[in-house]
Amino acid sequence: MEIKIMKNILDRNQNKANEVRKTLHENSVLMVNLISSPGAGKTTLLERTCAALSGKVRMGVIEGDVTTDRDAQRLAMYEIPIVVINTEGGCHLDSHSISKVLPEFDLQNLDILFVENVGNLICPTAFDLGEEFKVAVVSTAEGDDKPGKYPMIFRDARAVILNKTDLIPYTNFSMKNFRNDLAKINSRVPLFEVSCTKNTGLDAWYKWLTGKVF
Amino acid sequence: MEIKIMKNILDRNQNKANEVRKTLHENSVLMVNLISSPGAGKTTLLERTCAALSGKVRMGVIEGDVTTDRDAQRLAMYEIPIVVINTEGGCHLDSHSISKVLPEFDLQNLDILFVENVGNLICPTAFDLGEEFKVAVVSTAEGDDKPGKYPMIFRDARAVILNKTDLIPYTNFSMKNFRNDLAKINSRVPLFEVSCTKNTGLDAWYKWLTGKVF
Numbered sequence: 282m283e284i285k286i287m288k289n290i291l292d293r294n295q296n297k298a299n300e301v302r303k304t305l306h307e308n309s310v311l312m313v314n315l316i317s318s319p320g321a322g323k324t325t326l327l328e329r330t331c332a333a334l335s336g337k338v339r340m341g342v343i344e345g346d347v348t349t350d351r352d353a354q355r356l357a358m359y360e361i362p363i364v365v366i367n368t369e370g371g372c373h374l375d376s377h378s379i380s381k382v383l384p385e386f387d388l389q390n391l392d393i394l395f396v397e398n399v400g401n402l403i404c405p406t407a408f409d410l411g412e413e414f415k416v417a418v419v420s421t422a423e424g425d426d427k428p429g430k431y432p433m434i435f436r437d438a439r440a441v442i443l444n445k446t447d448l449i450p451y452t453n454f455s456m457k458n459f460r461n462d463l464a465k466i467n468s469r470v471p472l473f474e475v476s477c478t479k480n481t482g483l484d485a486w487y488k489w490l491t492g493k494v495f
Numbered sequence: 496m497e498i499k500i501m502k503n504i505l506d507r508n509q510n511k512a513n514e515v516r517k518t519l520h521e522n523s524v525l526m527v528n529l530i531s532s533p534g535a536g537k538t539t540l541l542e543r544t545c546a547a548l549s550g551k552v553r554m555g556v557i558e559g560d561v562t563t564d565r566d567a568q569r570l571a572m573y574e575i576p577i578v579v580i581n582t583e584g585g586c587h588l589d590s591h592s593i594s595k596v597l598p599e600f601d602l603q604n605l606d607i608l609f610v611e612n613v614g615n616l617i618c619p620t621a622f623d624l625g626e627e628f629k630v631a632v633v634s635t636a637e638g639d640d641k642p643g644k645y646p647m648i649f650r651d652a653r654a655v656i657l658n659k660t661d662l663i664p665y666t667n668f669s670m671k672n673f674r675n676d677l678a679k680i681n682s683r684v685p686l687f688e689v690s691c692t693k694n695t696g697l698d699a700w701y702k703w704l705t706g707k708v709f
Contacts (some may be wrong), residue, residue, distance in 0.1 A: 286500050318532045319645060320637025321614050347617065349644055370647060400645070401617055402533050403586040404691065422636030422662065423534025430563055431614070433531060433584060437687040448636065451665055452654065453692065477666065 294408055298376035301383065303409025308388035309495040312396060314410050316434050317418035319400030322444040324352045325477035326418060327395060331359040331491060333487050338494060339392045343382060345374040345399045362386055373404040378410050392494045406433040411495070414439035421445045422452060425459035428466045435466045440473065442486065447476040508622055512590035515597065515625025522602035523709040524620065527611060528624050530648050531632035532661060533614030536658040538566045539691035540632060541609060545573040547701050552708060553606045557596060559588040559613045566611060576600055587618040590625050606708045620647040627707070628653035635659045639673035642680045649680045656700065661690040 287305065305312050315323045331340055341362040344353045350365045356364065364382045367375060372398065396412060398405040406415070417438035419427050422445055428435040435441065441463060449456070456474075463472065471489060475482035519526050527538045545554060550690075558567045564579045571577065578596045580588060586591040588610065600608065610626060612619040620629070632653035633641050636659055642649040648653065655677060663670070677686065685703060689696035 318534065318614070318637075319641055320634070347645055347647075351640060351644060370617075372615070399617070400532070401586070401615060402585075403615055404618065420534070420636060422634060422659065423532075426565060427533055430565060431561055433561075445636065448662060448665055451662055477549070488593065 291407065294376050297380050297383060298354075298409035298411040300349070301376055301380050302413075304383060305394070305411060305413075305495075307313045308391070310388050310391045310394050310413040311494050312394045312410070313490070314405075314412035314415045315418055316398045316405045316415055316438070317400060318402045318420070318423060321400070321418045321420040321423065323397050323400075323418050324355055324479050325445065326442065326475075327356060327397060328359070329477050329480060329483055330395075330487065330490070331356065331361060333362075333483065334491065338491060339390055341386050341394045343374075343379065343394065343396045345378075345397055347371070347399055348372070355470060361389075368399055372401050372472050373408050374398050374410055375408050377420060387483060388460055393490070402427070402431045406437055416440045418442045418444055420448050421454040424453075425455045426462060428462040429460070432466045435463060435470070438467070438470055440471045440486075440489065441467075442473045442475060444477055445481045446474050446482065461491045487491055505621065508590050510691055511594050512623035512625040515525065515590055515594050516627075518546065518597060518629070519602070519608070519625060519627075520709075521605040522605070524602050524608050525708050526604045526608045526624070526626040527704070528612060528619075528626035528629045530537070530612045530616070530619045530629055530636060530652070531614060531631055532616045532634070533596075534690045535632045535634040535637065536551050537611050537614075537632050538569055540658065540689075541570060541574070541611060543691050543694060543697055544609075544701065545575060547697065548705065549573060552705060555600050555608045557588075557610045558607065559592075559611055561585070561613055576605075582613055586613060586615050587622050588596045588612050588624055589622050593624045601658045607704070616641070616645045616648055620651055629634065630654045630656060632656045632658055635663050635668040635673075636669075639669045640676060642673070649677060649684070652681070652684055653683045654700075654703065655681075656687045656689060657693055658686050658689055660696065661693045
């Protein structure tokens with residue numbers, strides 16, 4: 282019974298996601314759905330990306346949070362349009378909430394619309410938001426075994442960002458193990474090894490992302 | 496409609512959780528539900544705890560994982576009873592799955608039954624498993640803002656374990672900010688500041704936990 286209910290919810294979500302995607306395509310807006318565990322560094326990644334691409338790419342952000350607008354506050358200085366969706370305890374964003382906030386953006390004047398999903402490596406993966414693709418963000422501090430343990434997001438992601446590489450010397454994280462684990466799940470996904478706080482490794486990400494703009 | 500469905504699911508879960516709790520009480524078994532983000536260190540905490548309390552407290556573990564038995568493999572050397580529940584993509588354990596595996600344990604010869612929940616700081620909080628209490632595990636690498644951003648688990652937890660304190664010098668984590676944030680959510684919860692990999696700060700946790708055994 283729960284399975285049937287879940288199917289209905291996902292079907293309705295899929296229909297609305299297709300509508301959202303159509304609207305975005307009509308306006309040539311690339312929507313990128315960022316998914317990670319809490320604290321993997323999605324907001325810091327957005328801070329770096331907004332700073333680096335400002336003036337070259339017109340960006341906007343939808344901030345998904347269980348509660349608070351803390352992440353949006355951190356991004357406010359970049360003077361880009363930001364809309365916060367508080368899920369009030371909910372564990373993921375869905376396409377209906379995206380559809381509702383889309384009119385807040387001037388889509389004709391946007392190139393990329395980032396969605397920072399709720400911090401959760403599992404549930405957000407099941408919900409198409411109408412994005413062009415999902416990006417998985419994972420921190421070295423979470424350990425090198427995450428692709429095998431949480432395969433869904435690593436299977437779906439169009440790119441994987443491994444953040445906090447500066448912490449590797451202080452942990453038991455093995456880059457070899459991580460790469461092998463990821464290769465078993467998704468052998469061809471681009472992997473960007475970065476430190477958002479130390480600002481290293483990000484140029485390849487900017488280049489890849491900019492190449493996806495319509 | 497989704498809210499009503501969720502209420503039904505939670506009601507059914509609650510009824511079964513009450514049954515589980517009754518069985519555990521009849522056998523004087525303390526069930527502890529460990530909840531954290533992926534990679535915060537629940538398994539390493541269990542490894543340390545099993546090693547430290549072996550011979551003093553009779554322990555068992557239910558390992559909840561989306562897929563794989565990797566965590567159980569890590570605990571196998573401690574020669575304690577372990578049962579793995581693979582949720583096959585599911586984002587949390589529920590009381591029905593706990594109830595099904597309970598007969599695998601010799602409850603008369605157990606003092607503590609740990610449940611290592613699926614790595615997820617949101618969904619597991621909503622599901623009573625029949626545990627005596629929940630413990631939140633959070634890593635310094637996730638940032639000092641997690642209690643405010645994910646308040647549910649920090650509000651419900653009987654204890655909070657802040658792991659990976661050895662990484663603080665290499666991050667922008669502020670202990671003051673973390674403590675203030677936590678105090679706003681749950682001012683009286685015991686906080687254990689530990690490093691499971693470096694084996695520091697854990698004695699207070701062992702003492703507190705042992706004091707809860709029936």
